[in-house]
Amino acid sequence: MEHGGVLCLQEVCISSDAKEVDKRWALKVLSCVANAGTHYKEIMCECYGIRAVAECMAKSKSEETQEAARDLLEILAEGNPRFSDQVYKGLIGVLPCNSPKAQQLALQSIRVLQANRNTANRALIDRIVYLLESLHLEVQSAVIELVRVLMKFDIADDILLALITLLKPQHEIQLGKLFTEATSDHDDDDDNEISSHTNSGDEEGHSSRLSPAGSHNSYNNISEMKPTPVKSTKLTKLSTKQANIRDRHPSICKTEKMMKDKHTKHHSSDSKVDNQPLPVFVQQAAAAKCLHILSQDSPTISIKIIKMGAISNLLYAMGNLEFPDAQRQASLALEYLCKTYTLIDQVVNEAMGPVLHEEFIKNPDSYYLQMTPLQADVLVSNRVNFIGDEL
Template sequence: MIGTCLNEQLRTIAIFLSASSGHKFMAEFLEVGGVLTLLEIIGLKQAKEIDKSESLRCLHYIANAGRKYKELICESYGIRAIAECLAKSKSEETQDCCRNLLLMLAHGNPKFEVQVYKGLIALLPCSSPKAQQMAAQSLRVVQAIVKVANPSITDPLLNLLKTLHLEVQFEVIELIKELMDYEVADSLLAGLVTLLRPTKEETFHRPEILDDPDVEKINAPLPVFVQQAAAAKTIGILTRESNEISEKLIQARVTYNLLFAMGNMDYADSQRQASISLEYLCRTFPIVDDHVRDAMGESLYELFMVNPEALYVNMSHVQADVLVSNKVNIPKLVEKIE
């Protein structure tokens, strides 16, 4: 499996597996343990990336032959092997082959579609940004196939908002938007609101690499602040999608937490994204506007409404402290009005 001319052997086998009249060859290849051998190759540390890609192509041809062949790959613990290969591979070509094969195993394979779905969720916390992006992207496709959202998707998705890779953040936000039609919507919304107000322990915790004397000093923001800004951005996108979502967020004290994020003088993007999101809520819901005006004071409120995106530039530390210590609690006030 790591010997001479392995790539040539795999390419030769692929010719037979992909042939329109190659079912006889495929049956013989499967009988001698072909699927298990291909899966073992993609899991070998010492195997070359080019050989892994060719093995995945062979598996793709087998899966393409029909449902029973997809089931055979899955029964051979193929989903786990392919997902691990996607997470650990350093080659984008290999990762792309893994992603395409997982999507193929999810389509027209009702017996194992949920297993593919769970395998993609398990990929979200991995260390490869490309694998994270592909997993989130694929989940948007597979979610429509399985039709039921697994509650375990919530935490890894929200944790991914800490990423500094914008392409990963984009796919995560797009997936969250689609999950608003499923039963995990309320827990995702509650989680987003909570992320706007990180705990003191989280804000004081610095990754060890930032204090390593052997590493060049970098002014990277704390992951928790990146997550805070991404949560504010996501909330802004969701509020524009639906008034129903906006009302749920208001009941979850999003106004209180957005004001807190606007006062975060340690990270300008948190302030900017929170300001943009809150401005939309103020213009859409008069009750939010009234209480934001009271919390900010007249002069800061006027600055905010004129240019919310640049408010953080003109804000003083005293005004930031006022926002951080705000006591806005709209849900209770709504109950009194009712």
């Protein structure tokens, strides 16, 4: 201690050349020193020990080393009022790291330390929003548990507002465009079929006039030509032919069925395309799940959520055909509010329509699998402005 022993051990913890086993043993020795009393804890903290241990926790590739670092930080905070706030901030500083295990451990320790504090650090709001896009369920679970504790502190309303905002991403493609794009794509297919049919008739007449009898090569050249799309200005002249084509081709005008099949295929595990979910959609699902749990925890919180405009945003998330988990979590959250407050159920019924509302109440955790693009568009385009004044 007197000749730089603590500093030497701390250097081992943050050295890029040190082995993980050496770092782990250095942390264990430092833990033994810290357990000797508050005086030794203060000496370690004065030697920038908190920063070194937190850095080791964030950058280590071994879970055992990360757990040893977490244990040491908790020891340094316990019974050490002079430096407990620095330990608290050091753990918050670990959250943006790239290690899911370190994030999980830091969240758990922050939750433990938060219980003994009178206020919460406002930096946690941004950290919570950031971590909700994690694809690791253990990290999301740790975030939700921390949020439940933070509901007793001064930043509770800001966290709730941030969660509600995540339900409706503002800087991504609006979900209602799914239906528009599908309709546009299908109209293009209709135009191609019309042009193919029209060109085929024109080419047959043209070949019969120009090609001599028995000229097989000339006929082949015409039949292999690619159809030229008909321009939109000519569509009005082809309305009669288009109606006849639609009668002969039942597949036309089935946009909803096509998109419904596409939505089902999106869930198939046999799909060869690895569709990585957008971070905002992962946040959307996690935020809905968190709001559901918070609503169950306290009627006061559930009323706050409603007054902040969560109903409209939950309906929006329920229409996200691109990410089914967001649909499911939003459905479960809204279903709980509907069952708890009759007035909310009436508002949702008016926004959804009686048919979709009946399916929603009957099977809130699975009805979205059969949702059509038109129904999703109704949810995404909802104009519910209920803030719960009557509750």
